[in-house]
Amino acid sequence: MLNREELFAAIGEIDDELVLPVLARLEEEREKPRLHMTRKALRVALIAAVMAALLAVTAVASGVLGLKSRLVPAETPAETADPRLPERRDHISLNGLAGSNEYLACSEWLSFCDYYEEQMARECLAAGKEAEAWKDSFHAFAQNQAERDICRIYGAWDETMFKRLNEISQRYDLRLLTDITYAPSQSYLFETTGLSPYIRGVERYDYDLGSFLFEDGSFKDESTISVNGEQYAYTLTCIHTGVLYPFSLELPTGARYREWEHVSPEGITLDMALFDNEGSNNLIIFCNSEDMYVTLSLRWSGGTAEEAYARAELLADCFDFAVLCGE
Amino acid sequence: MDDASIIELYWQRAERAIAETDAVYGRFCYRIAHNILFDPQDAEESVNDTWLAAWNAMPPHRPSCLKMFLAKLTRRISVSRLRHSTAAKRGGGEVELALDELAECVSTPGGVEQELEARELEQAISRFVRSLPETERTLFIGRYWLVYPVNELARRLGLKPGTARSALSRTRKSLKEYLCKEELC
Numbered sequence: 001m002l003n004r005e006e007l008f009a010a011i012g013e014i015d016d017e018l019v020l021p022v023l024a025r026l027e028e029e030r031e032k033p034r035l036h037m038t039r040k041a042l043r044v045a046l047i048a049a050v051m052a053a054l055l056a057v058t059a060v061a062s063g064v065l066g067l068k069s070r071l072v073p074a075e076t077p078a079e080t081a082d083p084r085l086p087e088r089r090d091h092i093s094l095n096g097l098a099g100s101n102e103y104l105a106c107s108e109w110l111s112f113c114d115y116y117e118e119q120m121a122r123e124c125l126a127a128g129k130e131a132e133a134w135k136d137s138f139h140a141f142a143q144n145q146a147e148r149d150i151c152r153i154y155g156a157w158d159e160t161m162f163k164r165l166n167e168i169s170q171r172y173d174l175r176l177l178t179d180i181t182y183a184p185s186q187s188y189l190f191e192t193t194g195l196s197p198y199i200r201g202v203e204r205y206d207y208d209l210g211s212f213l214f215e216d217g218s219f220k221d222e223s224t225i226s227v228n229g230e231q232y233a234y235t236l237t238c239i240h241t242g243v244l245y246p247f248s249l250e251l252p253t254g255a256r257y258r259e260w261e262h263v264s265p266e267g268i269t270l271d272m273a274l275f276d277n278e279g280s281n282n283l284i285i286f287c288n289s290e291d292m293y294v295t296l297s298l299r300w301s302g303g304t305a306e307e308a309y310a311r312a313e314l315l316a317d318c319f320d321f322a323v324l325c326g327e
Numbered sequence: 328m329d330d331a332s333i334i335e336l337y338w339q340r341a342e343r344a345i346a347e348t349d350a351v352y353g354r355f356c357y358r359i360a361h362n363i364l365f366d367p368q369d370a371e372e373s374v375n376d377t378w379l380a381a382w383n384a385m386p387p388h389r390p391s392c393l394k395m396f397l398a399k400l401t402r403r404i405s406v407s408r409l410r411h412s413t414a415a416k417r418g419g420g421e422v423e424l425a426l427d428e429l430a431e432c433v434s435t436p437g438g439v440e441q442e443l444e445a446r447e448l449e450q451a452i453s454r455f456v457r458s459l460p461e462t463e464r465t466l467f468i469g470r471y472w473l474v475y476p477v478n479e480l481a482r483r484l485g486l487k488p489g490t491a492r493s494a495l496s497r498t499r500k501s502l503k504e505y506l507c508k509e510e511l512c
Binding site: 003004005006007009010011012013014015016018019020022023025026130131132133184206 | 349350353354367392394395398399402403406410422425426427429430432433445448449452453456457460461462464465468469471472473475480483484
């Protein structure tokens with residue numbers, strides 16, 4: 001008779017042809033942009049962008065270019081939303097403030113993805129197919145490997161999406177990223193980007209191999225630090241301007257948050273946003289120089305609101321933002 | 328370096344084969360091992376054991392898909408390491424949750440006694456997985472082959488976690504019925 005361990009082992013021996021497409025798909029989905037914004041939401045965002053641009057003149061001096069100026073709101077899902085269709089969430093633009101070419105191009109591209117992917121999914125479902133049957137995971141429509149790499153990075157699943165991607169990047173005068181490399185170690189990340197170590201005062205640092213970088217030096221570092229006996233998972237992105245960045249940061253759903261400014265030991269003003277969702281804390285820190293946008297997200301559970309506030313500033317000071325901003 | 332070149336290095340018995348494999352597939356194999364073992368050190372050792380196993384297998388073996396070959400080696404080695412680790416060490420990992428879920432599909436805590444029966448089981452599961460619709464198949468393999476946490480799997484596939492859980496539950500029920508029908512449960 002069969003036991004669960006044997007069943008688990010047997011599943012590991014199923015035919016390769018069944019596993020390979022799943023491996024390919026999950027790896028692609030891992031870095032697929034997950035921002036979904038409809039045209040209506042885009043209009044709201046564009047109005048917000050104009051307002052933010054008007055405010056920006058004074059905001060630079062007062063350092064209030066925080067979460068709101070990076071926010072890309074999602075449209076409220078319809079009550080009759082089909083569970084087979086992707087869930088919509090608010091996102092944060094990672095390399096431009098509202099009104100900038102980077103923010104607008106990112107918003108427009110992701111808005112198009114939302115509209116187009118949903119339309120295609122609905123057509124497939126209506127025809128009795130899987131919602132994602134229209135997607136060409138192998139990008140056979142691409143003319144060469146370079147185009148396939150771009151499609152893979154940006155989640156362009158057919159020729160229409162690829163053409164639109166190119167059109168948006170050209171209109172906003174932004175480059176498309178073409179080469180993503182997974183960093184096997186933090187030292188590799190430092191060597192490749194030319195950065196000095198930027199974490200300090202922690203008891204332990206665990207690099208979790210979820211980090212990657214692009215050909216322009218933009219990178220994401222996903223790791224864990226231990227401070228005062230507690231572990232904190234973090235996601236750090238340092239993204240250059242001048243490119244249409246394919247990814248964004250999802251905001252916690254339905255969470256309350258407070259914003260404030262914190263000055264780092266190097267004298268850099270950080271915009272802090274602390275989300276509290278039923279005892280689960282999510283801290284997001286923003287700062288930027290002329291050509292680099294830094295976004296750091298840390299997560300932990302438990303503690304009172306005041307403890308979370310104090311802990312947020314302690315954690316912020318574990319990162320050298322002068323190094324990250326290239327100052 | 329492409330797969331054919333890496334395989335050629337193994338066939339030439341060039342030690343650089345290991346470094347090249349690690350550079351291309353190190354992170355990928357580590358993720359599989361870590362999902363199963365839930366321990367960075369154990370996962371790293373499993374990946375090192377995978378490189379050794381690959382070194383011993385090539386030649387004479389020449390895999391048609393190096394990535395899949397390494398993934399399978401990593402999974403087997405990680406499962407074996409898990410079996411040899413103490414039972415007390417278990418409990419925190421994603422694999423324990425996955426095993427608990429799979430327990431729904433078996434009737435007794437006994438074991439497969441004959442190798443023939445194990446082969447039959449593997450073939451039966453392949454047939455079952457092949458019969459699943461694409462999304463269910465992706466969820467099943469993602470959960471029980473790659474041992475992704477359900478929430479992460481759902482996020483990557485653009486599904487709500489509850490939807491993914493329901494689909495997996497339905498698939499497990501179908502698997503149990505299928506295995507019983509095949510007199511394998």
